Amino acid sequence: MEKLIIRGGRALKGTVKVSGSKNSTLPILAAALLTDDLCVLEGVPNLRDVTTMIRILRNMGLKVVQEGGRVTVEPNGYKAWEAPYRLVSTMRASFCVLGPLLAKHGQAKVSLPGGCVIGPRPVDLHLKGLRALGAGLKVEGGYVLARARELKGSTIYLGGAFGSSVLATANVMMAACLARGRAVIENAACEPEVVDLAEVLIKMGARIQGHGTPVVTVEGVRRLNGFTHRVIPDRIEAGTLLVAAAVTGSELLVQGARPEQMGAVIDKLREAGIEVTLSDGAIRVRPKRTLRPVDVTTLPYPGFPTDMQAQLMALMCQTPGISVITEKIYPDRFMHVAELGRMGAQVKLEGACAIVQGVKRLSGAPVMASDLRASAALVLAGLAARGTSEVARIYHLDRGYDRVDVKLTQLGADIQRAKMD
Numbered sequence: 001m002e003k004l005i006i007r008g009g010r011a012l013k014g015t016v017k018v019s020g021s022k023n024s025t026l027p028i029l030a031a032a033l034l035t036d037d038l039c040v041l042e043g044v045p046n047l048r049d050v051t052t053m054i055r056i057l058r059n060m061g062l063k064v065v066q067e068g069g070r071v072t073v074e075p076n077g078y079k080a081w082e083a084p085y086r087l088v089s090t091m092r093a094s095f096c097v098l099g100p101l102l103a104k105h106g107q108a109k110v111s112l113p114g115g116c117v118i119g120p121r122p123v124d125l126h127l128k129g130l131r132a133l134g135a136g137l138k139v140e141g142g143y144v145l146a147r148a149r150e151l152k153g154s155t156i157y158l159g160g161a162f163g164s165s166v167l168a169t170a171n172v173m174m175a176a177c178l179a180r181g182r183a184v185i186e187n188a189a190c191e192p193e194v195v196d197l198a199e200v201l202i203k204m205g206a207r208i209q210g211h212g213t214p215v216v217t218v219e220g221v222r223r224l225n226g227f228t229h230r231v232i233p234d235r236i237e238a239g240t241l242l243v244a245a246a247v248t249g250s251e252l253l254v255q256g257a258r259p260e261q262m263g264a265v266i267d268k269l270r271e272a273g274i275e276v277t278l279s280d281g282a283i284r285v286r287p288k289r290t291l292r293p294v295d296v297t298t299l300p301y302p303g304f305p306t307d308m309q310a311q312l313m314a315l316m317c318q319t320p321g322i323s324v325i326t327e328k329i330y331p332d333r334f335m336h337v338a339e340l341g342r343m344g345a346q347v348k349l350e351g352a353c354a355i356v357q358g359v360k361r362l363s364g365a366p367v368m369a370s371d372l373r374a375s376a377a378l379v380l381a382g383l384a385a386r387g388t389s390e391v392a393r394i395y396h397l398d399r400g401y402d403r404v405d406v407k408l409t410q411l412g413a414d415i416q417r418a419k420m421d
């Protein structure tokens with residue numbers, strides 16, 4: 001296992017390019033299961049989660065080749081319509097192979113994802129949506145055993161207690177593409193990654209309307225072709241880099257992002273006193289004055305993303321005043337609080353609310369990563385803290401960030417990757 005050794009207090013400077021979106025790549029790779037043709041995905045980030053998804057496809061017998069940012073998938077003869085627990089348990093997003101397998105082959109055996117540190121990861125909405133399309137699903141031995149002679153379009157309400165579901169929308173939308181007739185998904189997720197998936201499905205010959213809005217309509221077709229597609233940039237990595245500039249009081253130019261997909265994050269950073277300007281596709285960020293505390297509530301897109309909650313907290317921990325962070329998507333997503341506390345942060349949890357009393361400066365300490373975005377928050381805190389921090393178990397970080405330590409080092413940060421003793 002590896003750790004990052006971060007010597008805090010260094011200003012960052014320069015330009016950094018955002019990698020492709022993890023949360024767009026994963027369901028699009030699953031969409032390759034819907035066709036017998038060659039699929040080519042460009043701009044794929046180099047991430048552990050992408051490797052896991054590739055292993056799942058290979059485990060089914062598909063020929064998957066990854067060369068740099070290009071992944072090609074050739075469905076050259078399935079051998080198993082199964083996603084095993086040993087792989088799904090390491091990455092819950094694997095569950096989005098269920099819809100495509102069911103639609104293409106009429107059967108699937110996919111492990112239930114189980115929970116993770118950010119909270120239980122239920123899949124009831126996925127199952128509700130696929131049943132509404134006529135699938136027969138039963139849960140046995142921790143697996144979903146799915147069968148469907150033919151899927152049939154219907155109207156499906158896919159909202160849950162926490163609002164829309166990104167991957168349930170992806171799963172059901174993919175299955176509906178090969179169903180007979182029209183499917184209407186109400187309270188669909190509007191995230192840019194769902195839109196990117198829909199664009200790929202349309203390239204494959206699917207007939208989809210309303211993607212990016214809460215009502216998505218799919219007219220089923222008989223077959224789908226392959227695709228060539230470049231994934232959208234990762235808006236969460238971009239947001240994380242903006243916070244890296246803010247937390248170190250630096251000016252940075254973040255290239256390759258789509259600011260129109262980052263409205264809530266940019267708005268919140270501006271409210272905190274960070275100057276954010278857009279210049280031909282790049283985002284320039286620089287601290288204008290002393291930071292101001294902000295209140296934020298995480299919501300489904302276009303609201304403030306839950307995947308940016310921990311990173312914003314790292315910034316607010318060093319912003320004088322009281323900030324209130326309310327987590328409406330994963331109410332338990334606060335594993336980073338205790339670790340930030342080891343660095344001197346003053347954060348009080350009240351249910352799904354974190355009350356942050358900003359301190360002048362955090363102090364470096366050995367801390368433990370627990371999940372993807374919590375580890376990003378600890379790195380950000382380490383960049384600004386006085387002294388040296390060690391962030392252990394950074395495989396969590398590598399799941400969703402493409403060498404972000406290298407990117408930050410190239411901008412002037414003092415970060416070393418080392419083996420954990």
Ligand code: EPZ
Pocket residue numbers: 022023024026092093120121122123124125126127160161162163164165166167168189193306307329330372373400
């Ligand atoms: C996607 O997960 C993202 N992952 C998550 O990013 C992200 O945090 C999440 O959407 C919310 O934006 C990928 O896209 C690979 P959800 P997903 O279904 O689809 C509840 C990261 O850091 N729910 O939108 O699994 C659920 O418990 C990861 O990159 C049900 O109740 O999340 C949550 O409270 C972490 N029943 C809410 O809905 C269900 O059947 C939103 O979850 C499904 C979800």
